[in-house]
Amino acid sequence: MAEAVISVDSLSVEYGTKRVLDHVSLDIERGEIMVLLGGSGSGKSTLLRHIIGLERPTSGTVRILGTDINRCSPKELKSIRRRMGVAFQEAALFNSMSVEENFSLPVHELTDLADPVIEIMTHMKLAAVGLGESLQQMPQELSGGMKKRAAVARATALDPEILLFDEPSAGLDPIVAAGLDQDILLLKRIFNMTIVVVTHEMASAFNIADRIAMLYQGSLITIATKDEFRKSTHPRIRQFLDRQPDPIGANTAAMHRLEELAGLTGAGV
Amino acid sequence: MRFLERIGTGVIQGLAYVGGLTIQFAEGLRTAPRVLPVTGRRGRWYAAIREMALIGVDALGIIALVSVCIGFILAMQIGSELRRWGALQYVMDTVAIGFTREIGPLLTALVVSGRSGSAFSAEIGTMVVTNEIDALRTMAIDPIEFVLTPKYLAAIIVIPCLSVASNAFGILSGWVFMYIETKINLSMYLDYVYNSIDMRDIFSGLAKSLIFATIIVQVGCREGFRVKGGPDAVGRSTTSAVVRSTFLVILADAFFTAIFYLVRKD
Numbered sequence: 001m002a003e004a005v006i007s008v009d010s011l012s013v014e015y016g017t018k019r020v021l022d023h024v025s026l027d028i029e030r031g032e033i034m035v036l037l038g039g040s041g042s043g044k045s046t047l048l049r050h051i052i053g054l055e056r057p058t059s060g061t062v063r064i065l066g067t068d069i070n071r072c073s074p075k076e077l078k079s080i081r082r083r084m085g086v087a088f089q090e091a092a093l094f095n096s097m098s099v100e101e102n103f104s105l106p107v108h109e110l111t112d113l114a115d116p117v118i119e120i121m122t123h124m125k126l127a128a129v130g131l132g133e134s135l136q137q138m139p140q141e142l143s144g145g146m147k148k149r150a151a152v153a154r155a156t157a158l159d160p161e162i163l164l165f166d167e168p169s170a171g172l173d174p175i176v177a178a179g180l181d182q183d184i185l186l187l188k189r190i191f192n193m194t195i196v197v198v199t200h201e202m203a204s205a206f207n208i209a210d211r212i213a214m215l216y217q218g219s220l221i222t223i224a225t226k227d228e229f230r231k232s233t234h235p236r237i238r239q240f241l242d243r244q245p246d247p248i249g250a251n252t253a254a255m256h257r258l259e260e261l262a263g264l265t266g267a268g269v
Numbered sequence: 270m271r272f273l274e275r276i277g278t279g280v281i282q283g284l285a286y287v288g289g290l291t292i293q294f295a296e297g298l299r300t301a302p303r304v305l306p307v308t309g310r311r312g313r314w315y316a317a318i319r320e321m322a323l324i325g326v327d328a329l330g331i332i333a334l335v336s337v338c339i340g341f342i343l344a345m346q347i348g349s350e351l352r353r354w355g356a357l358q359y360v361m362d363t364v365a366i367g368f369t370r371e372i373g374p375l376l377t378a379l380v381v382s383g384r385s386g387s388a389f390s391a392e393i394g395t396m397v398v399t400n401e402i403d404a405l406r407t408m409a410i411d412p413i414e415f416v417l418t419p420k421y422l423a424a425i426i427v428i429p430c431l432s433v434a435s436n437a438f439g440i441l442s443g444w445v446f447m448y449i450e451t452k453i454n455l456s457m458y459l460d461y462v463y464n465s466i467d468m469r470d471i472f473s474g475l476a477k478s479l480i481f482a483t484i485i486v487q488v489g490c491r492e493g494f495r496v497k498g499g500p501d502a503v504g505r506s507t508t509s510a511v512v513r514s515t516f517l518v519i520l521a522d523a524f525f526t527a528i529f530y531l532v533r534k535d
Contacts, residue, residue, distance in 0.1 A: 049403075052403075052407055054403055054406060054407070078409045079409075081406070081407055081408070081409040082409050084407065085407075086404070086407040088400045088403065088404060089400075090399060090400060092399060092400035092401050092403065092404040093401075094396075094401055094404075095395075095399070095401070105408070105410075106408045106409075106410070108310075108312060109310070109408065109409075109410050110408070110409060110410075
């Protein structure tokens with residue numbers, strides 16, 4: 001069996017009385033692309049935030065490269081994070097810095113490379129994602145696709161072993177989204193990175209995934225290869241694949257209120 | 270019973286807040302060597318210098334204006350009373366001691382709290398909302414070291430300087446009043462002021478400035494880091510930063526003035 005780079009064991013997360021993740025267990029192997037699928041509010045971004053170590057779970061463990069990130073020392077956590085790169089949904093570029101400064105920040109902070117070396121590295125890596133002409137632009141001057149590419153470039157600045165993406169294709173046109181998918185596949189092929197992608201875009205998921213994990217209401221309902229996922233008979237997966245809406249009336253309180261507003265029931269009738 | 274519960278909850282929340290501020294302050298001190306020149310990273314110290322310009326240089330004009338106005342108002346109010354007793358010369362003592370011990374540091378703190386405390390909160394709050402703080406953490410960069418400590422080092426350097434400037438402008442506006450009333454020249458006025466204040470007055474004012482600087486930066490940054498939600502939460506945090514830091518500055522002022530009073534009495 002291949003080495004598990006990310007190991008999530010019985011992870012549960014509660015916000016107040018609401019259970020957002022319910023005993024989620026998942027192993028992600030070195031060099032694979034795992035896509036976390038799920039509808040809005042299914043808990044996939046929460047799972048990603050726990051894998052990154054930005055939040056503490058109610059119970060369960062998250063091991064990254066063999067270390068429990070919720071029980072390790074700050075020094076160990078720092079060392080693990082140096083081996084990870086994260087591209088956030090809204091890119092999370094520093095608005096007060098140019099594209100060049102955004103990229104070079106982790107390199108300046110976490111390495112002792114000389115300034116000219118960092119400059120060459122910055123130019124090369126940003127040119128590789130098509131931002132060679134935009135080095136001095138500020139994030140607010142970039143299009144959505146350019147921001148995402150800048151975020152990917154920054155996340156890969158130090159050639160991390162693990163790369164995590166939160167909704168990389170959200171809000172992008174299909175051509176730009178397909179370009180990002182290609183970048184992700186390229187990173188895996190060239191650097192053998194372990195990549196986790198949170199998305200609800202089926203086309204993108206089938207394009208890049210080695211395996212797909214699907215969350216529904218905080219529970220993991222399947223972990224499968226692309227082919228297995230396509231053939232699944234699980235009703236929720238079928239609904240997702242066939243783009244079927246929830247049956248009308250699934251939310252009875254909301255339906256009742258709508259009917260009330262339409263004057264079909266209640267005081268208006 | 271419910272009233273007591275509310276008081277208890279308020280006290281616990283207040284203590285938790287001050288506890289949080291203290292922990293954040295300690296974290297800031299721990300990371301200070303990594304921001305200072307020579308021992309720290311170069312970029313950090315540049316950030317501190319930029320903050321000095323924003324907190325200090327940009328605020329000098331408004332502090333000068335407010336100090337001149339308050340100094341003149343104080344001189345007029347006291348002068349109108351003291352004239353009746355034939356003791357107009359004591360206006361000089363009152364303005365000089367009042368500014369060095371109290372008004373200069375307090376006025377500076379209130380202006381900086383309104384200008385920079387709110388700006389710290391808005392800046393950090395926006396960084397929280399746009400995931401920039403999370404991005405720093407995932408890059409193994411300590412947000413306290415990166416965001417807070419340069420601001421704190423800048424503030425503890427420039428706020429005492431601004432207080433000294435406020436003292437100077439306030440005392441000079443006292444001279445304008447005295448010149449109008451008695452035609453006293455500037456060198457005689459300054460000579461009188463020099464004899465009426467001692468080093469303890471200046472040091473107590475500067476000590477207060479350092480404490481006020483600490484409160485303004487820690488509260489402003491804390492309110493920013495605590496932001497949850499969207500842009501409306503950033504707006505609320507900004508208001509909260511100004512209200513809380515103003516309240517804590519005045520509370521600390523009362524406390525330390527009492528201590529200095531007791532020390533002087535002995």
